[in-house]
Amino acid sequence: METSAVLRVLGLLREAGCEVWVGGGWGIDALVGEVTREHDDLDLLHRVEQEPLLITTLENAGFAEQPGVEPGRPARFVMKDDEGHELDLHPLRFRPDGSAVQHADDRGGVFHYPADAFATGVIAGVPVNCLSVAQQIAFHQGYEPRDRDRHDMARLRAAFGTTTW
Incomplete structure (x- = not known):
């Protein structure tokens, strides 16, 4: 997923009043302030109470929910547009x-x-x-890392001097 598509989606959601946080590889690139690799999708975390507005906004922009995602709801769901831009959406319930x-x-x-x-x-x-940074590191624990995971953690080490992982 290219930078222009990411910024378009984030802009649409911001204009609609949806509060989202970028996770995954794009989230790491946001932390280091530069695009360091290609990304297949955009991971977004959102407020669960804003989900109807988020879905409507994305549907109006040409995205459709994809069936058969594992794990699916309530953990996450995926939306994709006709150009192949894929969003991995994670609902969050915030506490006071x-x-x-x-x-x-x-x-x-x-x-x-x-x-x-x-x-x-x-x-x-x-x-x-x-x-x-700490949350990204936490999410990269407890599984066998892929090449992109090693790349992402190396970017965090280089940018922030992290020693974990």
Whole structure:
């Protein structure tokens, strides 16, 4: 997914009043302030109460929900447009203290986001909400890393001097 498509989606959602945070590879690129690799999709976290508005906004922009995604709802869902731009969407339920919870599966598992998991980064000079360095590192634990995971963690080490991973 190219930078212009990412900024278009983020702009549409911002104009509609949807608060989102960039995660995954684009989130890491936002933290380091430059595009460091190609991305197949855009991971976005959003407020669960804004989901109807988010979906309507994306549908009006030509995106449609994709069936058969595992894990699917309530953990996440995927929308794609005719040009092949894919959005991996993660609903968050925020708590009064600024922390959030995301369903991990349909069996009651959850991911916890501390209040400091939310940060600001930059994509092509545009400030964007994204996941923090610590949260990105936390999400890259507990599985066999792929080449892109090793690349992403190396970018965080180079930019922020992180020693984990």
